[in-house]
Amino acid sequence: MLTLGHYLLASGALFSIGLAGVLLRRNVLVVFMGLELMLNAANLSLVAFARFNPLNGLPDFDAQSFVFFVITVAAAEVAVGLAIIVALFRARRSVRVDDIHNLKF
Amino acid sequence: MLNVAFWIFTFLMVFFAVMVIAHRNPVSNALSLVMAFLCLAALFFTLDAGFIGIIQILVYAGAVMVLFLFIIMLLDLKTERGRRINSSLFFGGLLMSGAMAYLVAAVVLRSKISERPLPPLAVAKIDDVREVGMALFTAHNLPFQVIGVLLLAATVGVVLLSRKEIR
Numbered sequence: 001m002l003t004l005g006h007y008l009l010a011s012g013a014l015f016s017i018g019l020a021g022v023l024l025r026r027n028v029l030v031v032f033m034g035l036e037l038m039l040n041a042a043n044l045s046l047v048a049f050a051r052f053n054p055l056n057g058l059p060d061f062d063a064q065s066f067v068f069f070v071i072t073v074a075a076a077e078v079a080v081g082l083a084i085i086v087a088l089f090r091a092r093r094s095v096r097v098d099d100i101h102n103l104k105f
Numbered sequence: 106m107l108n109v110a111f112w113i114f115t116f117l118m119v120f121f122a123v124m125v126i127a128h129r130n131p132v133s134n135a136l137s138l139v140m141a142f143l144c145l146a147a148l149f150f151t152l153d154a155g156f157i158g159i160i161q162i163l164v165y166a167g168a169v170m171v172l173f174l175f176i177i178m179l180l181d182l183k184t185e186r187g188r189r190i191n192s193s194l195f196f197g198g199l200l201m202s203g204a205m206a207y208l209v210a211a212v213v214l215r216s217k218i219s220e221r222p223l224p225p226l227a228v229a230k231i232d233d234v235r236e237v238g239m240a241l242f243t244a245h246n247l248p249f250q251v252i253g254v255l256l257l258a259a260t261v262g263v264v265l266l267s268r269k270e271i272r
Contacts, residue, residue, distance in 0.1 A: 072252050089180050
């Protein structure tokens with residue numbers, strides 16, 4: 001029998017894996033992928049809460065519109081972030097975060 | 106049935122998420138991310154959120170992944186070889202993410218609401234594209250318009266950032 005806890009634990013696992021990627025990896029693109037995993041873990045718990053707290057026998061569509069907004073903002077963030085990574089690569093010829101630790105160069 | 110789908114897709118999602126972190130080759134990272142997002146979309150389908158699942162596939166597994174792969178090709182990234190692992194930083198990071206996982210698990214396992222079973226729906230098939238659309242265009246119309254401006258600003262910003270010389 002599925003409970004809300006199952007989905008929340010799956011979401012927590014996904015979030016922790018994303019956090020591990022952000023903390024452990026040195027490649028800035030993989031750090032960015034870890035960020036995406038964390039955003040999606042938050043989306044999973046939102047959709048789970050929407051389904052497990054029905055309003056008049058229907059899932060909470062306000063929560064699902066919130067997920068829609070999160071996905072839109074995440075897509076814009078990916079576009080801007082990747083453009084910044086390309087600009088950094090042009091300036092530094094590297095995507096390792098160890099080489100990109102100065103604010104001004 | 107739903108139970109089996111949940112366990113299969115959760116296992117696959119966690120597996121591919123670990124592959125995103127563990128692989129050395131950036132293209133393998135990006136393709137594992139596609140698979141993790143597809144499994145996540147399947148989990149959305151098990152939660153009767155078909156619209157969100159389809160948006161997830163279109164936006165993440167489609168657009169965002171093409172962007173990631175395009176940038177990997179553009180930067181011509183090779184597989185990392187012979188990197189030194191700073192062991193104290195490595196175990197520190199592992200400890201932090203393990204603590205995060207423990208914290209979430211402890212809170213979820215101890216709280217009352219996590220024992221809530223899947224409630225039945227009033228109708229057999231929900232028309233969730235219509236319902237989410239109604240929510241977006243009535244109750245949340247202002248954020249919906251603002252998100253359009255945000256996307257325009259992001260587009261202009263990306264074009265400005267990716268010019269050859271930044272003045």
